[in-house]
C-alpha cells in the first residue's frame with residue numbers, strides 16, 4: 001500500500017522499467033481518490049477544467065478547452081502536441097505569466113501568482129521559447145544575475161556555473177552572450193533555468209537546435225535530478241521520440257489532453273512501435289467525435305468497442321476500450337482488455353495534510369526583497385556601463401534641450417512696455433504715482449511697481465483702466481496691468 005509520506009516520489013533506485021511500472025501503479029492508485037484540494041496540492045502541477053481563449057468574446061479562439069492535467073512530484077512530464085496546439089499557453093498559465101479564463105491551477109501546492117505561493121519565484125524555473133538573456137552580459141554575469149535573483153550566494157553560483165558550462169558544453173564564462181550561436185544561447189537559457197536547482201522545472205522546447213550528444217546530456221541530467229523524487233520537470237519538445245525517457249507523457253490536441261500515461265504503457269496499450277503512431281491513433285479517435293465527455297462516458301459505460309479505422313496503420317483492435325481515468329485523467333486513456341488495472345482500497349490511502357505557512361499582517365507589505373533590489377541595480381548599472389553611448393544620448397538629450405530652451409526663451413523680458421492703471425493710489429487721493437521716486441511703500445501696488453521697474457520693464461502709468469487698455473489696443477504697450 002502506498003506510503004503517504006512518499007506519495008508522488010519514484011523509487012530512488014532500480015531499473016527504469018521498475019520506475020515506470022511503479023509510477024503507473026501509484027498513479028492509478030491516486031486516480032481512484034476523490035479529487036480534493038488536499039490531493040491537488042500534493043501534485044507538482046494540477047490543472048482542472050482550464051479554459052483559455054484569445055480574441056474577441058463573440059468569436060473566441062479556444063486554446064485550452066476544459067483541460068485537465070496532473071503532474072505528480074518527482075517525474076519528468078513530456079508535454080507533446082502539434083505546433084500551435086497551446087502548449088506554451090498552458091505553460092505560461094502554469095507559471096503565472098497568463099491567466100486562465102476559467103478553471104484552476106495548482107502549482108507546488110499554491111495558485112500561481114497568489115501571495116505566498118512561491119510561483120513565480122525560486123521554487124519554479126521556466127525556460128521560455130524566446131530568449132530572455134542580455135546580449136551585453138558575459139556568461140558569468142548572466143549566471144550571477146539569475147543566481148542572485150534566486151537568492152544564491154556568489155560562491156554557490158560559481159560552483160554551479162562550472163558544472164553547467166561543462167554539462168551543456170558552453171563556451172568560456174567570459175564570452176559575451178551576444179557572441180554565442182543561436183543554439184548556444186538556448187543552452188545558456190537552459191543553464192540559467194537549471195542554476196538554482198528549483199523544485200519544478202518547466203522547459204519549453206529546450207532541445208531545439210541542440211546536437212544529439214548534448215540533447216542526451218540534458219535528458220540524462222533531467223533523469224538524474226528527478227530520481228530522488230523531489231524535483232519535477234515539465235518539458236515540451238518537437239522530438240517526440242526523446243520523450244521515451246519521460247515518466248509521463250501528456251498528448252495535447254484540440255485544447256485537451258488526449259492521454260496522460262507513461263510512454264511504455266502508451267506503446268503497449270496502442271500496440272505501436274513509436275509515440276508518433278500513438279499520437280496519430282489518439283488524434284483519429286478524437287476526430288471521430290469523441291471530444292464530448294458525455295458521449296465518451298456513455299461509451300465507457302456501454303463498453304462500446306472503438307470503431308474500426310479504415311487505414312490499417314491506424315487500426316485499433318476491438319479489444320481496445322475507452323475508459324475515463326477518473327478525476328486525474330478527464331483525458332482519454334486506452335487500456336487493453338484484461339490488463340491488470342490496480343484498484344486499491346481507498347480507505348487505506350492516507351492523504352497527508354498540506355501545511356499552509358501562517359502569514360502575518362506585515363507580510364502583506366513586503367512587496368520587494370533586498371536581494372532583488374541589489375540584483376536589479378547591479379544589472380542596470382552593468383547594462384548602462386556596457387551601453388555608454390546610449391546612456392550618454394539618453395541623459396545628454398534632455399540636458400541639451402534644457403540649455404537650448406533657456407537660451408532661447410528662458411530669460412527675463414527686458415523693456416517690455418506695460419500700461420499701468422493704479423486705482424489704489426487714486427483711492428487714496430495720490431493721483432501721481434511716484435513709482436521710482438518717492439513711492440509710498442505702504443501701498444502694495446507701489447512696491448510691486450518698484451519691483452517691476454527694477455526688472456527693466458518699461459512702465460507707463462495711465463489715469464484709468466480704460467486708458468491703459470486703450471494704449472494696448474493702439475499698440476503702445478504689450479499689456480495692461482490694473483491695481484484695483
Ligand SMILES: Nc1ncnc2c1ncn2[C@@H]1O[C@H](COP(=O)(O)OP(=O)(O)OP(=O)(O)O)[C@@H](O)[C@H]1O
Nearest residue numbers: 054055063081082083084085086087088089090129
Ligand atoms: N497573445 C496571443 N494572442 C492571440 N493568439 C495567441 C496568443 N498567443 C498564442 N496565440 C495563439 O494560440 C495558439 C497556441 O499558441 P501556443 O504558442 O500556445 O502554441 P504551441 O503549442 O506552444 O506551439 P509551438 O509548439 O509552435 O510553440 C496559436 O494558434 C497562437 O497563434
